[in-house]
Amino acid sequence: MSPGSSAVALDRAAVRLDGRDVWRDATLQVGQGEFVAVLGPNGAGKSTLLKALLGLVPLSAGKAEVFGRPVRRGNPEIGYLPQRRRFDPDLRIRAADLVRLGLDGASWGVPTPSVAKRSRVADMIALVxxxxxxxxxxxxxxGGEQQRILIAQALVGGARMLLLDEPLDSLDLNNQQAISELIRGVCRAEGVTVLLVAHDVNPILPFIDRVVYVAGGHVLCGHPEEVIRTDTLTRLYGAPVEVLRTTDGRLVVVGLYEPVSHHADGH
Amino acid sequence: MLGGLLDFHFMQNAYLAGTLVALLAGGAGYFVVLRGQSFAAHMLSQVGFPGAAAAVLLGFSPVLGLVAFCVAAALAIAWMGRDVEAGSRVESAAVGTILAFSLGLGLLFYHLYVGSAHGMFALLFGSVLGIGDRDVALTFAVVVASAAALAWAGRPLVFASVDPDVAEARGVPVRTLSAGFLLVLALAVAVTVQIVGTLLVFALLVAPGATALQLTARPLLGLAVSVALALAVTWLGLALAYFSDYPIGFLITSLAFGLYALVRASRAVRSWA
Incomplete structure (x- = not known):
């Protein structure tokens, strides 16, 4: 892959938070239109990696580029779903208005009615x-409905890359499946590059082109067949993990589940 | 019967100032409720009272004390809540602490003040029937400036209020906007409080916005409904006060509360049925 065609390029990048290296010497490239799973134990710096690409967390060393340009805050080419709890049940704003904020919510000035913007919002809502x-x-x-709306919001501004932080967390199995397929569809049909932080890799296992794993202060990149293996994952998580193959040929990762705790990953 | 309502100059001024304050409070109030900052608005509308008392005691204009205390309180809240979302637990604890301290200061200045207590009373409950032409002009200027600022920053402010993490990633300066909103609110409150009183400003800052958000989840419509309700209760309250013996503050707050209670009750009945 030539550097010019990569969606994400890290070159010996490091992030320091509260006087400690979260990770350092990160060098990797993600190609345009790839579906990438970001794996690693809690607190290893997966969310920090997404925030570094968004320009929300500064690099302490090295370089980071998105679509061939240095990272910057407010890049409209990136759609972002932060790790979150559900929206407050009392929050009184229509889902369609939330999607619209993804289009012009960052613009100053008095809003004017726009048929083009309205139909763009409606198209994205239909897409998801x-x-x-x-x-x-x-x-x-x-939860599943909110997640679809947020994906529409992330895409509506013409994003060519989605950074999704545990979008499948707190969804039931059916919704995990449905949202995974929706994201895969967007990735394939629209050529959108997807980096998805996953706590549980199984729902997206059939789709991923590449795995980025964050552990022990390092960020590494590999093909799924190199990484999704019993020995590699066990070493990566520092806990016993088994990769099994079902009778119809699909891979299943077992033992990845840690006690549920997200506080350490919330940087 | 309504013919006599606007015959007197003081009633014309009351309606003009009331209309302007309702426009601003109804508009800003929509954001206050959306952001979950009703308690901060409460604090801002009360905190000017010791400021004005201090200024009078030291021989300055009360407006100076009002503005100084409101702005200082807004900056303190913005700073103490800088790392948390608007309307969070940390923010409300900071607001409560500052509010209690400011009321304590108010008590001290009242204690030290040997003049008549009437000025203090006017500040708390307003003297909307004693508004001069200069007050109307000042109110007009403040309302136009604050409304322009809110209209200009409206979209990013809604974005930052409902979805701060994504808004920040999209380039909205969430913290600056949060502090800026409190600052605009503080200035608007400081100037309007001396004209209509703490009670009215606070009533118009929360109840119409809260009612509007119960009625609709569309941002622009909600903003319009909030302003319309603030205008309606102010106009009706002034008229009722003119034709009756009851205080304006009581009438307007009762109307505002009645509307809110009605809307909550009808929504509860509908979701139950």
Missing amino acids: GASAYAQRAIGELS
Whole structure:
């Protein structure tokens, strides 16, 4: 892969927070249109990696480029879903308005009515299959419905890359499957590069082109067949992990589940 | 019957100033409620009272004391809540602490002040029927400036209020905006409080916005409804006060509360049925 065609390029990058290296010497490249799983134990700096690409966390060393340009805050080419709890049930703003904020929510000045913007918002809501409930307040929607709306919000500004921080967390199995397929569809059909931080890799295992793993102060990159193996994952997580193959040929990762605790990863 | 309402100059001024304050409080109040900062608005509308008392005691204009205390309190809240979302637990604890201290200061200055208590009373409950032409002009200037600032920053402010993490990633200066909003609110409150009183400013800052957000989840419509409700209760309250013996502050707050209670009750009934 030539550097010019890469969506993400890190060159000996490091991030320091509160006087400690979160990770350092990170060198990797992600190609445009790739679906990338970001794996690693809690607190290893997965969220920090996404924030570094967003320009929200400064590098202490090295370089980071997105689509061939140095990272900068407010890059409209990137759509972002932060790690979050659900929206407050009392939050009184329509889902469609939340999507619209992804289009012009960062612009100053008095808003003017725009047919083009309205139809762009409606198209994105249709793309993620959320038309039925887009007129309701976001707080009233289920976790899976909120996640679809947020994906529409992330895409509506014309993003060519999605940075998704545990978007499948707190969803039931059906929704994990459905949202994974939706993201894969967007990645394939629209050529959008996806970096997805996953706590549980199984729902996205069939789709991923590449794995970025963050552990022990390092950020490494590999092909799924090199990484999704019993010995590699056990070493990576520092805990026993087994990779099994089902009778229909799919891989399943077992034992990845740590006690649920997200506080350490919230930088 | 309504013919007599606007015959007197003082009633014309009351309606002009009331309308301007309702426009601003209804508009800013929508954001206050959306951001979960009702308690901060409460604090800002009260904190000017010791400021004015201190200024009078030291021989300055009360406006100076009002502005100084409101702005200082807004900056303190912005700084203490700099690492947390608007309307969080840390913010409300800071607001409560500052509010209690400011009321304590108010008590001290009241204790030291040997003049008549009437000025203090006017500050707390307003003297909307004693508004001069200069007050109206000052109110007009403040309302126009604050409304322009809110209109200009409206979209990023909504974004930062409902989804701060994503807004920050998209380049919205969330913390600056948060401090800026409190500052605009503080200045607007400081100037309007001396005209209509703490009670009215606070009532118009929270109840119309809260009612509007119960009625609609569309931001622009909610903003419009909030302003319309603030205007309606102010106009009706002034008229009722003119034709009755009851205090304006009581009438307007009662109307505002009545509307809010009605909307909450009807929503509860609908979701239950």
